[in-house]
Amino acid sequence: MSRFERVRGRLLRAYESGRESVRSGRDDADEAPARAEVATPESPGPVAPPTATVVGAPPPAAMHASTSSRDDADVPHALRIAAAWSWRLIVIGAVAWALLRIVGTIRIVIIPLAIALLLSALLAPAVGWLLRARFPRSLATAVVLVGGLAAVVGTLTLVVNEFIQGVPELSDKSSQGVRQIQDWLKTGPLHLSDSQLTQYIDEAQRWVDDNTDRFTSAATTTAATLAEVLTGTILVLFATFFFLRDGNRIWRFLVRLLPVAARWKVDDAGRASWATLGAYVRATVLVAFIDAVGIGIFLVIFDIPFAFPLAALVFLGAFIPIVGAALSGGVAVLVALVDSGPVTALIILGAVIGVQQLEGHVLQPLIMGRAVAIHPLAVIIGIAAGVVLAGITGALVAVPLIAVLNTAVRRLAARTVPDTPPDAVVVASQAP
Numbered sequence: 001m002s003r004f005e006r007v008r009g010r011l012l013r014a015y016e017s018g019r020e021s022v023r024s025g026r027d028d029a030d031e032a033p034a035r036a037e038v039a040t041p042e043s044p045g046p047v048a049p050p051t052a053t054v055v056g057a058p059p060p061a062a063m064h065a066s067t068s069s070r071d072d073a074d075v076p077h078a079l080r081i082a083a084a085w086s087w088r089l090i091v092i093g094a095v096a097w098a099l100l101r102i103v104g105t106i107r108i109v110i111i112p113l114a115i116a117l118l119l120s121a122l123l124a125p126a127v128g129w130l131l132r133a134r135f136p137r138s139l140a141t142a143v144v145l146v147g148g149l150a151a152v153v154g155t156l157t158l159v160v161n162e163f164i165q166g167v168p169e170l171s172d173k174s175s176q177g178v179r180q181i182q183d184w185l186k187t188g189p190l191h192l193s194d195s196q197l198t199q200y201i202d203e204a205q206r207w208v209d210d211n212t213d214r215f216t217s218a219a220t221t222t223a224a225t226l227a228e229v230l231t232g233t234i235l236v237l238f239a240t241f242f243f244l245r246d247g248n249r250i251w252r253f254l255v256r257l258l259p260v261a262a263r264w265k266v267d268d269a270g271r272a273s274w275a276t277l278g279a280y281v282r283a284t285v286l287v288a289f290i291d292a293v294g295i296g297i298f299l300v301i302f303d304i305p306f307a308f309p310l311a312a313l314v315f316l317g318a319f320i321p322i323v324g325a326a327l328s329g330g331v332a333v334l335v336a337l338v339d340s341g342p343v344t345a346l347i348i349l350g351a352v353i354g355v356q357q358l359e360g361h362v363l364q365p366l367i368m369g370r371a372v373a374i375h376p377l378a379v380i381i382g383i384a385a386g387v388v389l390a391g392i393t394g395a396l397v398a399v400p401l402i403a404v405l406n407t408a409v410r411r412l413a414a415r416t417v418p419d420t421p422p423d424a425v426v427v428a429s430q431a432p
Contacts, residue, residue, distance in 0.1 A: 104389070111390055112232040114397045116239035120247065121278040122285065123148055127244050141245040145237070159309045269411035276407040280400050288318030291325060291355050295332060298351040302344050304336050318359075320395050321379050325356055378402055 103110055123144050130140035186193075243250070255267050296311030304310070310332045317328030329352035337345035382402045386394030 100389070107390060108228055108232060109235070111393050111397070112235040113239055114401075115393070116236050116243055117277070118281055118397070118400060119148070119236070119240045120243040121274070121281045123240070123244060124247075124278060125282075137245055141241055144244065145241055149237075155312060159312050162306060162308050265412060269408045272411050273404045273408045277400055277404050280403050284319055284321075287359055288315045291315070291318045291359055294355040294358070295329065295348075295352060298348060299332060299336075302336065302340060302347065304332070304344070304348065305339055306335060310335060320383060321399055323380075323383055323395070325359065329353075329356065374399065374402055374406065 126144045127140050255263050292311040292315035295314050299307040314328045317324035333345050333349045336348040382398035383395045386398030
């Protein structure tokens with residue numbers, strides 16, 4: 001057989017095989033409907049498609065996109081939403097309660113660290129100036145920290161010396177003021193008699209005697225916390241030194257503990273929060289200085305005793321917005337009332353109110369700007385919560401903490417992609 005005949009035979013067999021496969025496919029297609037119509041135990045019958053309507057069957061229950069079962073569909077939509085909000089709020093409340101308990105347990109560490117952060121934000125520009133002047137980092141930090149500590153100690157020394165020198169004179173004038181008040185109670189609109197005044201004074205003395213134990217226990221508690229105050233002060237100094245020297249390294253170490261996908265976002269929010277904290281602290285110091293100088297000038301003009309200590313008290317009180325400045329100004333008014341009478345006290349009160357209005361409507365919006373603008377209601381609530389949790393220190397830390405959290409939450413919630421850090425190494429992948 002020649003090669004041509006062999007090729008012809010192969011083509012013929014391939015053609016016959018193709019025709020046979022086509023015939024078998026047609027037969028299977030014709031027999032499929034007949035098999036589908038026959039009901040067997042294994043195949044009870046045809047199944048209606050999902051969109052078909054079955055005559056005599058009850059209508060299906062309406063299912064919401066948020067439901068996962070028939071039980072969920074039977075619950076009203078508003079009740080399901082309320083329940084979802086409720087259990088989430090319960091979880092958030094439990095976590096917040098646990099955090100507060102933890103902070104309360106280790107407050108002897110948390111409070112000094114918070115104060116150290118405030119001092120670091122205040123002193124960081126001075127360290128930066130010395131670093132640009134070619135100072136070693138450790139030396140620059142030590143110079144700034146020692147200089148700040150010397151300024152604080154010197155101010156306290158001047159305040160204490162002036163207070164000690166003026167106490168005898170103020171005590172005499174206080175006695176005169178008490179006698180004037182007694183005369184006014186007798187000759188004024190109340191017309192109290194000597195027996196009534198004696199009765200009220202005896203009741204006040206009895207109240208003091210009944211609460212002597214409470215005052216003594218409070219003094220004992222204060223003496224017992226002296227060691228904690230000393231420990232906290234040392235911790236503040238050490239923490240401030242290392243925050244100023246190694247703050248950037250410490251922050252990078254903390255960011256590296258997070259997942260890679262969240263590092264840039266958290267780093268951007270943290271650096272923005274630090275900038276907000278620095279702006280808040282520096283603006284608060286400037287505003288407090290202006291308040292102290294303004295009220296101190298009026299105290300000096302009217303020859304009010306303790307002018308410098310009262311100005312220093314106004315300076316410290318201004319670090320607690322709204323509340324602190326009002327209380328420190330009230331002390332100045334009381335001293336003016338005891339020393340120089342009601343007319344001078346009213347003038348000092350007008351000066352205090354004028355300075356507070358200048359601070360609230362001009363200085364804070366102009367100096368702090370929109371970066372650290374906080375609603376007054378949030379300030380009051382934050383101060384109240386800080387007083388309840390940590391006393392005066394809590395009131396001091398509450399407002400900057402709110403400002404920092406406000407900036408951090410806004411940055412984290414923003415949909416923009418943060419800028420690439422200058423020291424980042426970007427590795428481009430090559431196409432296969």
